Amino acid sequence: MLQTVEQETGASPQWAVIWLHGLGADGNDFAPIVPELVRPGWPALRFVFPHAPVRPITINNGVPMRGWYDIVGMDFRSRADMDGVRDSVGELDALIQREIDRGIPAERIFLAGFSQGGAVILTAALQRSAPLAGLIALSTYLPEAETATRIDGAVQVPVFMAHGTQDPVIPLQVAEHTAATLRTLGVEVQWQSYPMAHQVCGEEISALADWLQTRLQAG
Template sequence: MTEPLIIHPPKTADACVIWLHGLGADRYDFLPVAEALQESLETTRFVLPQAPTQRVTINGGCKMPSWYDIKAMSPARSISEEELNQSADTVIELIEEQKRAGIDASRIFLAGFSQGGAVVFHTAYLKWQGALGGVLALSTYAPTFSNELQLSASQQRTPAYCLHGQYDDVVQNSMGRTAYEHLKRLGVDVTWQEYPMGHQVLPEEIHDIGSWLAKHLG
């Protein structure tokens, strides 16, 4: 597996954001975002992992960086939960590495765009049982959330910030909203934010993310 890209802060790190890219992208995709956020978050380390290159059924079976296979798009995405769990395990290993490096889990945040966000949701609210600083979910959905979802006390205390484009034609706005509603129903401190954009990231959105992180880092 390709080693994650690590962006060290200008000052001694006491917090960390593990940020997953989307389908077909790579670990450098959010490097400019991490560098921009570090201008104000001077003690926050960013870890940008790389998805494995594997076949994606909906893209004609072509190999590309992907956190899990998407087998079909309709009526809802049919995915490889085995590969999703493998990716979640990779994220958990990165969390453990940051803990061993002296970062308290309550100051470790998971962020993800599109498919990466789906992995982040699955990791934070189904796989990881301890404390986390929070979740940043950009233009994404939660394929493993359902009405039967139950959270541990620690999972329930993990806040989330869901950000989505009003005109997203890749991951429909309603899919992101459904994930938000699940977390809201379960008592999570979750915020929903929309932007006049498609399946992308805007400077205004990054500014809002920086403010949210600063707030939760105290």
């Protein structure tokens, strides 16, 4: 199983957030966001930040770095190594099962991902027949969106999706196409855009906290 960085906001967590970082980062990348995101009165949450494996990345001249899959080209219709994506979905499934084994039911587990990490959680969600609390897809896209389908019996999982209007890594139009594709597939998507590059911003964190609070209260 992947090594992880973990933070718990209280004793005996009732909810979990499994958060996948972007290319070249590691599990420590988004750990500092926890105190900015979590609000008083929320139930205890366990944040799990896994480290992606180190692998050669083709578009970076084969230099090894942490990544959830190889990026083989610039065309978003075919840039993702789908074997690598599927391997990472399997690793994610193992992390979900570990949280279930630790007493947190699947319907109280959120999946979050930035950039590459978001591509993995979106792919995983279309293949799941078991419930989840929701998806948090930040500055990301769905690989092979033109041919994406949901498996028979796939459950409805709400998605918070946010993107920068000035993102030079994943253009806004690519992310908008992903949101439209997900809606066509019957996924509930809350879309947000912000005047930023390939990053997160305070306004985005606040909107995400609102979205999470609604689901925590409903749960």
